[in-house]
Amino acid sequence: MERTVVGQVIATFGRHLLVRAGTGEPLRARPFGRALEVVCGDEVRCRLDARHDEVHVLEVLPRRSVLWRASKRGGAEPVVANLTQLLVVLAPLPAAELFIVDRYLAAASAAGVPAILVVNKSDLGIAARLEAELEAYAAAGYPAVRCSAASGTGIAGLLEMLSPGSIAALVGQSGVGKSSLVKGLLPAAGVEIGELARAEEGRHTTTAARMFDLDDGAALIDSPGVRDFAPAVQALDERTLGFPEVAQLAAGCRFIDCRHLREPGCRVRRAVEEGSWHARRYESYRRLRRLHERLGAHRGR
């Protein structure tokens, strides 16, 4: 019988992978066959092959969650698997594009994982306007952690939000301080990534997705592909597009298939008119709805 082993993909360099089985040193691996799509965080079954220094990934085990990004052709492709939390990083500078933040939050919802807002560069001061937005997010169920990668303030608090065993993926606009945060979050002793991972990193020019262990048994996924991704609208819930506020209000709409745009008797729109739902979040919802319809994501699903 052939020997197989189950492990987790902790790094991807294009089709070159590192798979960690048990607590051992990661193994060099490659998907067996073109059709097999493997991403960082995936749990995979591999065939050990004594003759080669690479193992073959035969199978991707069922994913507990997937972060979907819009592919170049407008479809959906996985970027990270088995994440349990999404950390959406923003900062006073560069000024937060809240529409993009909202799209990341929607992607978390499509992945079925909770999201936290990480407000980095709090040393620069958080303007009253941003604070008001954070309040609206908190009301929608998205807590914010204020921190500063530069001064270290709030980093311990952020670590506390990552429960043992959790896998957190970091997203956010460029320049908000994600690299700085990764450095701040990793154990002070430095990143023990292993000889092989270091060697692999040197061998490939492809930008890598990496999973790092944190001190308390949680893990962090950092990947350029995850950082600036546009979420796949196809993966979003048809009714709510991933907005918890809409999910809550939609039961009060006259029509079961209400899109919450111009339909009469729309509870969602009424909430905005009454001021009980944030107008800017609603505007984000409308933009995402238009995008959803333009891409025809509502058809053929």
Ligand code: GDP
């Ligand atoms: P990334 O593009 O999201 O990975 O952002 P970087 O980590 O490269 O940071 C972008 C810039 O913001 C760099 O010049 C950092 O030194 C700076 N930066 C990162 N974190 C902080 C912070 O907490 N406070 C301040 N003032 N600057 C920061």
Ligand code: ZN
């Ligand atoms: Zn409605």
